[in-house]
Amino acid sequence: MKTFTIIIAVIAAIACALTIAVADDWMIVTTDEGAQQFNLANVESITFSREPDGLVAYYPFNGNADDESGNGLHGSVRGATLTRDRHGNANSAYHFIAANRTTIDVADNGLLDTGDGEDVTVNVWVKTNANQEMTIAAKYRSVPPRGGFYFVCDANGDPIWCGRDRNDARDSGPSDVGIFDGEWHMVTGMRQGTVWSVWVDGQMGNSADVGSSAAMDNDEILVIGCHIDVGQRAGYWEGDIDDVRIFNCALTADEIMALFNEE
Ligand SMILES: [Ca+2]
Numbered sequence: 289m290k291t292f293t294i295i296i297a298v299i300a301a302i303a304c305a306l307t308i309a310v311a312d313d314w315m316i317v318t319t320d321e322g323a324q325q326f327n328l329a330n331v332e333s334i335t336f337s338r339e340p341d342g343l344v345a346y347y348p349f350n351g352n353a354d355d356e357s358g359n360g361l362h363g364s365v366r367g368a369t370l371t372r373d374r375h376g377n378a379n380s381a382y383h384f385i386a387a388n389r390t391t392i393d394v395a396d397n398g399l400l401d402t403g404d405g406e407d408v409t410v411n412v413w414v415k416t417n418a419n420q421e422m423t424i425a426a427k428y429r430s431v432p433p434r435g436g437f438y439f440v441c442d443a444n445g446d447p448i449w450c451g452r453d454r455n456d457a458r459d460s461g462p463s464d465v466g467i468f469d470g471e472w473h474m475v476t477g478m479r480q481g482t483v484w485s486v487w488v489d490g491q492m493g494n495s496a497d498v499g500s501s502a503a504m505d506n507d508e509i510l511v512i513g514c515h516i517d518v519g520q521r522a523g524y525w526e527g528d529i530d531d532v533r534i535f536n537c538a539l540t541a542d543e544i545m546a547l548f549n550e551e
């Protein structure tokens with residue numbers, strides 16, 4: 289889910305500035321009919337979250353590879369094993385071993401395809417200390433009808449958002465920040481109009497205006513943990529992957545940073 293986090297630290301200041309009376313106790317009623325009462329004097333901040341329209345697939349890996357976006361694009365686990373996430377929670381991320389060719393596969397679906405003039409964003413948490421070129425996720429086809437994406441780390445550990453549209457091969461260029469340090473990092477690849485960009489930990493690491501926003505849809509599966517091209521697999525991931533999100537839209541810098549800051 290794309291989460292908008294709005295910290296209202298100013299609410300206390302606003303309350304103080306009001307010349308009209310402000311009730312001491314507030315009640316929040318949520319759409320699931322829950323209710324929370326609180327005393328304004330005890331409030332430090334309030335956080336709002338909502339799920340946007342553009343989230344087409346979401347794999348939080350809460351004990352399985354199910355899609356929790358509501359679209360039912362569930363993943364099939366091929367040898368990857370559950371492990372701890374970046375918060376230390378057991379069974380909340382997947383560990384991939386390149387030599388064992390481990391992946392998580394998702395069947396082709398039009399929701400995962402990017403048409404002429406459409407945007408796409410792939411947002412993933414990764415952890416690795418392998419010093420080799422490898423692929424985080426891919427849905428790619430290099431022969432006609434050509435199109436799709438693959439999200440790789442080069443041999444220096446720099447993520448690159450790659451792919452092609454009907455016209456030609458495209459990429460963001462390598463990120464200026466590497467990730468081969470054995471720590472969790474959030475990486476984001478995005479096509480927004482004619483611009484392909486790659487982000488690490490909420491900061492843009494590189495971008496390129498490729499001068500085209502032609503269709504890049506295909507009939508390949510989505511695979512997490514390796515490259516795929518007309519069914520041929522390569523570039524298997526070594527390390528951990530978590531919280532895979534695919535949006536059929538571009539995200540703003542603030543929205544990417546909100547994902548990075550999300551618990
Ligand atoms: Ca997770």
Ligand SMILES: [Ca+2]
Nearest residue numbers: 396401506507
């Ligand atoms: Ca398709």
